[in-house]
Amino acid sequence: xxxxxMKSIIWLIPLPPLLAFFLIxxxxxxxxxxxxxxxxxxAFLSWFxxxxxxxxxxxTEEFGKNFFASSTNWLPVGLIPFKxxxxxxxxGAVTLFFVAWTVLMIFIYSVGYHNFGxxxxxxxxAGLPPHGATxxxxxxxxxxxPSIEPMYxxxxxxxxxxxxxxxxxxxxxNLLTLFVGWEIMGLCxxxxxxxxxxxxxxxxxxxxxxxxxxxxxxxxxxxxxALYSFTGTLNFKEIFAKEMLExxxxxxxxGFLGLSAAGIIGLLLFIGTIGKSAQFPLHVWLPDAMEGPxxxxxxxxxxxxxxxxxxxxxxMFPLLTAGWEEGMPLTxxxxxxATIGAFTALFAATIALAQNDIxxxxxxxxxxxxxxMIAALxxxxxxxAAFHLVTHAFFKALLFLGSGSVIHGVEHGVLHTGExxxxxxxxxxGGLRKKMPVTFWTFLIGGFALSGFPVLTAGFWSKDEIxxxxxxxxxPVFIVLALAAxxxxxxxxxxxxxxxxxxxxxxxxxxxxxxxxxxxxPLVILAVFAVGAGWVGIPEHFTxxxxxxxxxxxxxxxxxxxxxxxxxxxxxxxxxxxxALGGLTLGWWVYRDVKAGAxxxxxxxxxxxxxxxxxxxxxxxxxxxxxxxxxxxxxETFTYxxxxxxxxxxxxxxxxxxxxxxxxxxxxxxxxPIVNGAGDAVGEGVKWFGxxxxxxxxxxxxxxMLIALVFAFSALFYYLFTLLRP
Amino acid sequence: MTIPLSWxxxxxxxxxSVGMFGVLARKNAIAILMGIELMLNAVNVNLxxxxxxxxxxxITGQVFAVMVFAVAAAEVAVGLALIxxxxxxxxxxxxxxxxxxxx
Numbered sequence: 058x059x060x061x062x063m064k065s066i067i068w069l070i071p072l073p074p075l076l077a078f079f080l081i082x083x084x085x086x087x088x089x090x091x092x093x094x095x096x097x098x099x100a101f102l103s104w105f106x107x108x109x110x111x112x113x114x115x116x117t118e119e120f121g122k123n124f125f126a127s128s129t130n131w132l133p134v135g136l137i138p139f140k141x142x143x144x145x146x147x148x149g150a151v152t153l154f155f156v157a158w159t160v161l162m163i164f165i166y167s168v169g170y171h172n173f174g175x176x177x178x179x180x181x182x183a184g185l186p187p188h189g190a191t192x193x194x195x196x197x198x199x200x201x202x203p204s205i206e207p208m209y210x211x212x213x214x215x216x217x218x219x220x221x222x223x224x225x226x227x228x229x230x231n232l233l234t235l236f237v238g239w240e241i242m243g244l245c246x247x248x249x250x251x252x253x254x255x256x257x258x259x260x261x262x263x264x265x266x267x268x269x270x271x272x273x274x275x276x277x278x279x280x281x282x283a284l285y286s287f288t289g290t291l292n293f294k295e296i297f298a299k300e301m302l303e304x305x306x307x308x309x310x311x312g313f314l315g316l317s318a319a320g321i322i323g324l325l326l327f328i329g330t331i332g333k334s335a336q337f338p339l340h341v342w343l344p345d346a347m348e349g350p351x352x353x354x355x356x357x358x359x360x361x362x363x364x365x366x367x368x369x370x371x372x373m374f375p376l377l378t379a380g381w382e383e384g385m386p387l388t389x390x391x392x393x394x395a396t397i398g399a400f401t402a403l404f405a406a407t408i409a410l411a412q413n414d415i416x417x418x419x420x421x422x423x424x425x426x427x428x429x430m431i432a433a434l435x436x437x438x439x440x441x442a443a444f445h446l447v448t449h450a451f452f453k454a455l456l457f458l459g460s461g462s463v464i465h466g467v468e469h470g471v472l473h474t475g476e477x478x479x480x481x482x483x484x485x486x487g488g489l490r491k492k493m494p495v496t497f498w499t500f501l502i503g504g505f506a507l508s509g510f511p512v513l514t515a516g517f518w519s520k521d522e523i524x525x526x527x528x529x530x531x532x533p534v535f536i537v538l539a540l541a542a543x544x545x546x547x548x549x550x551x552x553x554x555x556x557x558x559x560x561x562x563x564x565x566x567x568x569x570x571x572x573x574x575x576x577x578x579p580l581v582i583l584a585v586f587a588v589g590a591g592w593v594g595i596p597e598h599f600t601x602x603x604x605x606x607x608x609x610x611x612x613x614x615x616x617x618x619x620x621x622x623x624x625x626x627x628x629x630x631x632x633x634x635x636x637a638l639g640g641l642t643l644g645w646w647v648y649r650d651v652k653a654g655a656x657x658x659x660x661x662x663x664x665x666x667x668x669x670x671x672x673x674x675x676x677x678x679x680x681x682x683x684x685x686x687x688x689x690x691x692x693e694t695f696t697y698x699x700x701x702x703x704x705x706x707x708x709x710x711x712x713x714x715x716x717x718x719x720x721x722x723x724x725x726x727x728x729x730p731i732v733n734g735a736g737d738a739v740g741e742g743v744k745w746f747g748x749x750x751x752x753x754x755x756x757x758x759x760x761x762m763l764i765a766l767v768f769a770f771s772a773l774f775y776y777l778f779t780l781l782r783p
Numbered sequence: 784m785t786i787p788l789s790w791x792x793x794x795x796x797x798x799x800s801v802g803m804f805g806v807l808a809r810k811n812a813i814a815i816l817m818g819i820e821l822m823l824n825a826v827n828v829n830l831x832x833x834x835x836x837x838x839x840x841x842i843t844g845q846v847f848a849v850m851v852f853a854v855a856a857a858e859v860a861v862g863l864a865l866i867x868x869x870x871x872x873x874x875x876x877x878x879x880x881x882x883x884x885x886x
Contacts, residue, residue: 756883756885
């Protein structure tokens with residue numbers, strides 16, 4: 058196949074899910090089977106296209122220089138047409154790879170998660186999760202079974218639109234279409250978090266997510282506008298041209314607070330990432346976003362959308378590092394990134410320690426892992442950040458889908474026993490390894506990958522690379538990240554132990570059952586990647602140069618700057634071994650034997666600190682006091698009561714009062730006597746005249762005849778006597 | 784020995800007057816209708832007479848008379864239908880009592 062065919066395929070990759078969205082919304086929303094067939098089929102087409110492109114990409118020599126790109130004129134701006142187009146370079150290719158796989162797996166998983174094939178619920182409503190249906194068997198016994206999601210088709214339409222947004226973002230060759238995809242995903246995130254809009258918590262979460270990410274997006278848009286005004290282009294390759302970067306890095310051009318133009322723009326774009334990838338302090342929306350259905354949590358809030366934020370900064374890496382060389386002190390922008398990333402990594406990991414909701418733990422671990430990537434990028438570890446982005450997407454999607462499978466399996470138990478227990482609270486679970494073997498093993502693999510279990514798992518290799526980079530460049534970052542890795546391993550094992558090991562702590566967990574194949578097959582496939590995705594990036598020194606570090610060579614080709622591999626050092630390697638194994642062992646040891654109803658063992662160890670962690674450092678409350686309530690105050694007291702009611706209404710009332718005084722004067726002295734008088738006079742006159750002459754209309758036909766005759770004779774006589782007079 | 788035109792005209796005028804008297808003086812609506820027929824026929828006599836004495840080479844006078852016959856027939860049909868309708872409703876054919884069109 059030629060490069061031209063590749064370009065056409067790249068243009069086409071995002072389209073099938075968009076088409077599926079419109080088809081489902083407009084035509085097939087009544088038929089659930091057709092809807093999910095269309096959606097999964099579209100996801101499959103995009104997946105297939107992505108795989109073809111990926112295969113061609115990895116088989117092309119020096120793909121970093123011979124990447125696929127195609128663009129077309131879109132909008133004439135002055136004399137220069139603004140171009141949009143598609144591009145797949147090494148970074149784009151690996152991103153496309155993991156996006157295509159996770160999206161397809163999540164689409165398939167959703168079919169099972171929303172109980173396709175189950176009966177309609179007894180009293181399910183649109184906007185609320187299904188409550189279960191009663192089925193009577195041949196012996197006349199009633200059974201509670203899961204019921205199908207009432208808004209099944211709508212879900213597939215939304216995730217279709219979402220997939221379109223993500224694919225658009227990945228194949229974009231410029232910041233503008235990237236931003237379009239970015240915002241489409243923001244909308245879909247809003248719609249999908251609030252998918253069960255009947256729940257007040259889901260409504261609150263959707264608004265919170267939308268508004269919080271909006272804060273970041275505004276800055277990002279300013280950054281894009283600034284970039285365009287400086288360079289006159291938004292195309293990545295044009296921006297990253299050597300002369301352009303030198304121009305942007307020149308402190309004489311648009312410098313501000315000691316930052317170069319590139320630094321300022323980078324910082325603004327990075328704030329967009331803070332919002333999208335849930336970095337401190339805009340991370341608050343992500344845990345609440347767990348209100349959505351689990352496939353949504355997996356797709357939007359682990360595998361793709363939050364990755365998009367990191368993808369964008371990795372993409373902009375040449376701009377962020379303009380004027381900076383390896384070995385130089387970090388620029389302010391990079392320092393900020395490294396600080397925020399490392400801080401978020403540790404900060405979120407500590408919160409995850411004290412969460413009991415199985416999905417919330419994963420949400421905080423996502424925040425923490427994204428912090429890792431940002432920190433890696435902040436210290437200039439371009440490839441390591443990209444590597445962790447890929448591996449994280451696989452194992453985090455796996456973990457989320459696994460947690461959804463757990464919840465689903467335990468909901469079976471809840472329906473069976475009729476208990477009122479929260480299937481998401483890990484302290485209600487336990488002992489699920491025998492009930493749900495596939496979920497257990499895949500979750501274990503995902504959890505080990507997240508913790509960085511040595512050698513086998515993907516997480517180990519990517520995390521190790523970040524740690525090695527950090528150790529070589531910035532030791533404070535290294536310490537913070539190592540500490541975060543220890544906590545990660547600990548809370549991951551806590552989660553696995555509480556959920557799967559030991560004995561069931563409730564009847565529902567005792568009666569849990571394995572989920573169906575549509576849910577377990579994606580788990581197995583993602584588990585394969587959670588292990589295998591790491592093997593492509595094994596450092597050369599580790600195997601003694603036996604296997605080349607394919608990932609490094611491939612992705613490093615994306616940018617012109619030479620990225621040397623990190624010198625081998627035993628300390629970071631030992632550290633990651635110790636923290637991973639130590640954290641896992643400790644997590645198992647502390648939680649190995651938690652009885653039903655017993656408090657969290659950490660509570661005793663940490664004391665009051667545990668309460669702080671459980672309440673997420675009271676950040677929601679602080680935000681509430683600092684932003685939400687002032688916003689309400691401004692809205693209520695200033696805008697509504699003062700500005701609206703007093704000032705604007707006052708002016709309007711004043712005008713109204715004048716008008717209501719002038720009006721009667723006009724009415725009494727002009728309208729009533731003159732206009733009305735004239736009008737009435739005409740009418741009354743006609744009436745008076747009509748009343749006078751109506752007597753001649755007697756209704757008797759002979760009288761009419763007589764009158765006509767009289768007039769005819771009169772006319773005749775007049776004629777004879779006047780006109781014919783000689 | 785020919786009959787002069789004036790005789791026809793006098794006859795037509797007399798016929799017309801008889802018809803008009805009937806229209807004005809009779810109470811019965813059918814009689815009024817018959818009066819109208821007489822007036823129409825008086826006109827026809829005039830038309831035919833003038834044609835015969837003034838321009839016998841043209842056929843127009845006769846055509847005109849035929850037209851008047853046709854119109855008269857149609858008018859009688861409509862008039863009688865109206866009278867029947869009025870009779871069914873008011874049980875009367877006396878013209879003076881039929882004053883539905885009064886103000």
